[in-house]
Amino acid sequence: MKIAVCVKQVPDATAHKRIDPATRRLDRSGEGTLNATDVNAVEEALRLKEARGDGEVVVVSLGPPKAMESLRKALAMGADRAVLVADEGAAGSDLVATSYALAKALEREGADLVLFGQQSSDSDGAVLWAAVADRLRRPVVSQVAQLTVEDGRVTGKRQTEFGYDLIVAPLPAVIAVSDAINEPRYPSLKGIMGAKKKPADEVSLDELGVEPGRVGEAGSRTTVLALGPPPSRGDTVKLEDDGTAAEKIVDFLAERRLL
Amino acid sequence: MTTLVFLEHHDGELQKGSLGVLAKAVSLGGGDVAGVVLGRGAAEAAAQAGDVKVYACDDPALAAPLPQPRVDALAALVGQTGADTVLFAASVLAADVAAGLAARLDAGLNWDVTDLAVEDGELVAKRPALGDTVLVDVGWTGAPRLALVRSGTFDAPEASGTADVEPFTVQFEDFSTLAELVGHDQEASAGPSIEEADVIVAGGRGLGAPEGFKLCEELAQALGGAVGATRAVVDAGWYPYATQVGQTGKSVSPKLYIACGISGAIQHKVGMQGSGTIVAINKDPNAPIFDFADLGVVGDLHQIVPKLTELVRARRG
Ligand SMILES: Cc1cc2nc3c(=O)[nH]c(=O)nc-3n(C[C@H](O)[C@H](O)[C@H](O)COP(=O)(O)OP(=O)(O)OC[C@H]3O[C@@H](n4cnc5c(N)ncnc54)[C@H](O)[C@@H]3O)c2cc1C
Ligand SMILES: Nc1ncnc2c1ncn2[C@@H]1O[C@H](COP(=O)(O)O)[C@@H](O)[C@H]1O
Numbered sequence: 001m002k003i004a005v006c007v008k009q010v011p012d013a014t015a016h017k018r019i020d021p022a023t024r025r026l027d028r029s030g031e032g033t034l035n036a037t038d039v040n041a042v043e044e045a046l047r048l049k050e051a052r053g054d055g056e057v058v059v060v061s062l063g064p065p066k067a068m069e070s071l072r073k074a075l076a077m078g079a080d081r082a083v084l085v086a087d088e089g090a091a092g093s094d095l096v097a098t099s100y101a102l103a104k105a106l107e108r109e110g111a112d113l114v115l116f117g118q119q120s121s122d123s124d125g126a127v128l129w130a131a132v133a134d135r136l137r138r139p140v141v142s143q144v145a146q147l148t149v150e151d152g153r154v155t156g157k158r159q160t161e162f163g164y165d166l167i168v169a170p171l172p173a174v175i176a177v178s179d180a181i182n183e184p185r186y187p188s189l190k191g192i193m194g195a196k197k198k199p200a201d202e203v204s205l206d207e208l209g210v211e212p213g214r215v216g217e218a219g220s221r222t223t224v225l226a227l228g229p230p231p232s233r234g235d236t237v238k239l240e241d242d243g244t245a246a247e248k249i250v251d252f253l254a255e256r257r258l259l
Numbered sequence: 260m261t262t263l264v265f266l267e268h269h270d271g272e273l274q275k276g277s278l279g280v281l282a283k284a285v286s287l288g289g290g291d292v293a294g295v296v297l298g299r300g301a302a303e304a305a306a307q308a309g310d311v312k313v314y315a316c317d318d319p320a321l322a323a324p325l326p327q328p329r330v331d332a333l334a335a336l337v338g339q340t341g342a343d344t345v346l347f348a349a350s351v352l353a354a355d356v357a358a359g360l361a362a363r364l365d366a367g368l369n370w371d372v373t374d375l376a377v378e379d380g381e382l383v384a385k386r387p388a389l390g391d392t393v394l395v396d397v398g399w400t401g402a403p404r405l406a407l408v409r410s411g412t413f414d415a416p417e418a419s420g421t422a423d424v425e426p427f428t429v430q431f432e433d434f435s436t437l438a439e440l441v442g443h444d445q446e447a448s449a450g451p452s453i454e455e456a457d458v459i460v461a462g463g464r465g466l467g468a469p470e471g472f473k474l475c476e477e478l479a480q481a482l483g484g485a486v487g488a489t490r491a492v493v494d495a496g497w498y499p500y501a502t503q504v505g506q507t508g509k510s511v512s513p514k515l516y517i518a519c520g521i522s523g524a525i526q527h528k529v530g531m532q533g534s535g536t537i538v539a540i541n542k543d544p545n546a547p548i549f550d551f552a553d554l555g556v557v558g559d560l561h562q563i564v565p566k567l568t569e570l571v572r573a574r575r576g
């Protein structure tokens with residue numbers, strides 16, 4: 001079985017995230033990291049492969065060339081191959097543009113199963129899989145907290161506003177996992193060394209047959225008009241525990257008459 | 260502007276979030292607004308929408324709450340009505356429908372929308388971005404324009420009048436009906452309801468293991484409160500679904516909410532931001548929850564919570 005995992009490089013959690021006022025795009029110049037919930041998707045793919053004893057796991061991403069550093073983490077965990085659609089022309093792509101280019105890259109891979117993470121930490125969309133599945137004309141199940149693959153069918157258990165659903169779909173299928181589906185492994189030293197030798201390909205939009213007008217700002221259908229001030233928020237009193245945090249919390253609650 | 264509003268229903272009842280978006284769409288003025296109800300009992304549910312036009316389709320392919328056949332239905336309806344705007348109240352189902360429709364129609368989708376307005380004849384949305392640290396005005400280039408409105412954004416007024424329900428039919432794509440719902444588990448609530456509690460001590464993945472919830476239970480007991488949980492720990496089977504706070508769980512507004520080992524994801528925040536006072540204990544100084552807590556304590560909950568429980572017990576006698 002061939003499994004493709006869609007992953008994204010996002011700004012590191014410790015970095016101050018900002019939108020560049022000139023381009024109105026997220027400033028991606030700082031340290032990048034593999035999006036946390038995509039690590040769950042990579043882990044799930046590896047477990048499926050290991051349980052079957054055969055198959056291939058390929059990570060697929062759309063992003064700037066430096067995103068390859070983050071894809072290497074997936075390779076170090078055990079993924080077999082990385083494909084990065086790195087093309088200046090794709091910068092600034094919104095949902096329709098990203099899903100178009102990503103679907104083209106996935107079509108080329110022809111995987112039996114395409115996995116997504118729960119959400120990218122820089123877009124908070126939690127939507128990309130549904131757009132990609134529509135372009136690939138494949139069934140999709142999202143928010144999957146438990147996944148089984150058997151007899152050419154996937155079964156996913158997932159939470160909605162009304163409890164848990166159990167959904168079955170035939171392969172090939174698109175599945176987005178919940179961040180609770182597994183506890184991802186850490187790459188071993190051997191894995192990290194081995195990752196350097198694994199195939200990691202950069203592909204251009206041209207190679208994928210993506211017309212320039214369909215990606216980047218030209219291919220996007222949403223725009224950022226203006227950056228406003230941050231939404232109002234209360235004043236947070238923040239303190240570091242020096243061994244007396246419990247006392248300080250009690251004092252705070254007493255002051256607010258909450259005890 | 261011709262606007263369609265996706266009206267989600269469950270057990271025959273239209274969801275308040277959808278009705279809130281419908282009311283907002285009507286209040287924008289300057290065009291036609293119609294609702295869309297899909298699935299079993301669509302026509303009966305549609306009748307609750309109040310004094311508007313509602314398109315309804317109850318084709319058996321729409322019986323289960325799955326997104327892809329709904330993309331087909333909405334795409335067909337956009338074609339028939341020439342709608343230039345389609346609005347959704349965020350939900351697990353609606354998000355997948357909206358994104359599928361965006362791809363199908365090559366239409367722009369803005370999500371996490373917390374306000375909508377018409378400025379100079381153009382629809383403009385507001386959305387908080389980057390973990391709610393910046394508010395951006397977003398728009399669309401071309402039509403139709405799709406938007407997913409953040410949970411709990413617009414209040415639903417009492418519906419008055421009867422809807423003008425118009426049935427329609429859909430041709431489904433071959434791949435749209437491949438996924439199949441084979442089971443549903445409501446998980447009846449047990450224990451004290453968190454919705455009525457004055458104090459909630461909530462736990463997340465930072466508790467480390469299911470046993471970690473003992474710390475929350477003891478503190479909750481000392482404070483006379485109830486225990487809440489995040490989806491991550493409910494999905495992992497550590498704690499029951501009935502205690503979950505957030506978009507797909509309960510919305511709560513206790514006087515005091517103590518978050519232990521919770522990162523503060525937006526889907527959690529929307530269920531508890533109405534709390535009177537929020538105290539967060541998290542070992543990561545960059546955790547988003549510190550952006551909206553009243554008191555944020557950076558530290559190890561395993562050290563802090565037991566001490567806190569003891570001190571509260573001593574004080575309350
Ligand atoms: C459509 C959709 C709907 C969703 N609905 C909901 C919902 O209803 N409710 C909900 O909660 N989530 C919901 N989510 C999931 C949400 O996005 C987050 O994934 C989830 O809230 C994270 O849970 P968490 O905070 O427990 O875990 P994490 O995000 O993993 O955070 C754990 C935190 O614990 C801290 N920590 C670790 N160890 C310690 C320690 N020893 N002491 C102190 N702190 C520690 C860490 O620093 C971290 O910040 C939804 C997601 C989607 C996509
Ligand atoms: N640029 C990208 N390249 C590849 N996969 C992506 C990209 N952006 C998002 N994804 C995947 O889509 C999921 C949902 O992303 P989003 O809808 O942006 O929250 C992520 O968890 C990733 O698995």
